[in-house]
Amino acid sequence: MEKKELLYEGKAKKVYTTEDPDVLIVSYKDDATAFNGLKKGTIVGKGAINNRMTNYIFKKLEEKGVPTHYIEELNDRETAVKKVEIVPLEVIIRNFSAGSFAKKMGMEEGVQFKCPTLEFSYKNDDLGDPFINKYYALALDLATEEEIDAITRYAFQVNEVMKEYFASLNIELIDFKIEFGRYHGQIILADEVSPDTCRLWDKDTHEKLDKDRFRRDLGNVEDAYQEVFRRLGIDK
Numbered sequence: 189m190e191k192k193e194l195l196y197e198g199k200a201k202k203v204y205t206t207e208d209p210d211v212l213i214v215s216y217k218d219d220a221t222a223f224n225g226l227k228k229g230t231i232v233g234k235g236a237i238n239n240r241m242t243n244y245i246f247k248k249l250e251e252k253g254v255p256t257h258y259i260e261e262l263n264d265r266e267t268a269v270k271k272v273e274i275v276p277l278e279v280i281i282r283n284f285s286a287g288s289f290a291k292k293m294g295m296e297e298g299v300q301f302k303c304p305t306l307e308f309s310y311k312n313d314d315l316g317d318p319f320i321n322k323y324y325a326l327a328l329d330l331a332t333e334e335e336i337d338a339i340t341r342y343a344f345q346v347n348e349v350m351k352e353y354f355a356s357l358n359i360e361l362i363d364f365k366i367e368f369g370r371y372h373g374q375i376i377l378a379d380e381v382s383p384d385t386c387r388l389w390d391k392d393t394h395e396k397l398d399k400d401r402f403r404r405d406l407g408n409v410e411d412a413y414q415e416v417f418r419r420l421g422i423d424k
């Protein structure tokens with residue numbers, strides 16, 4: 189599988205076309221951004237960790253019945269994926285209060301919810317990914333009701349699988365963001381699942397093992413990504 193043309197360069201990944209119109213190659217970068225691109229930096233080794241972690245988890249999710257874009261890991265940083273039409277919704281699931289939720293609700297971080305929550309942001313950098321609900325998404329024709337229902341169902345299923353899996357690594361899954369796409373009429377999970385897109389806390393110490401270390405200048409950013417990768421045991 190060979191890269192043909194650069195289709196898109198995002199903040200964390202480059203996306204290339206291939207000979208096959210249904211297949212793209214994503215290439216994960218070490219670049220890190222936060223606050224809608226305002227803060228920029230590099231997290232050495234992040235690209236390879238996020239690539240390999242995403243693929244590992246996507247394979248687990250496939251086994252549990254969640255369809256994903258994963259086709260084949262080509263090397264440390266690059267993966268062949270099914271080309272989808274991304275549904276412009278950032279789907280956020282939360283198990284504990286943190287980040288924008290804690291701020292908005294005037295709560296401390298780390299409070300466990302009675303049940304998981306789901307929210308949507310409209311994926312639009314110019315607008316700063318505003319919070320929207322299902323009715324906005326329908327009114328703006330971002331997705332059909334059937335698609336939103338499938339996305340909601342899969343998102344909670346992803347949460348159950350990941351929550352249980354991270355718990356086995358002594359990691360609390362606080363919250364995460366996922367994206368879905370349309371592939372030949374079906375909704376499938378796309379993009380990535382990594383310390384860039386999840387909040388992951390050590391269960392005992394509550395140490396943050398995710399991008400909040402970069403966002404909040406907490407130090408040991410590379411170590412945190414490597415610690416998650418080490419616990420996944422992918423190399424074994």
Ligand code: ADP
Nearest residue numbers: 198199200201203257269270271272274378379
């Ligand atoms: P951003 O666009 O937010 O800067 P990235 O740097 O991660 O994010 O760029 C990757 C882009 O590729 C994202 O816009 C994402 O929605 C998109 N994408 C992810 N998976 C697929 C896929 N299977 N097919 C098409 N586009 C995808």
Ligand code: UDP
Nearest residue numbers: 280286287288289363364365384385386387
């Ligand atoms: N998230 C993400 N991309 C975004 C916004 C959020 O991956 O553009 C993830 C973030 O890492 C966290 C979850 O979604 O795991 C919830 O983020 P929140 O809404 O609390 O926003 P933040 O505090 O990151 O601004």
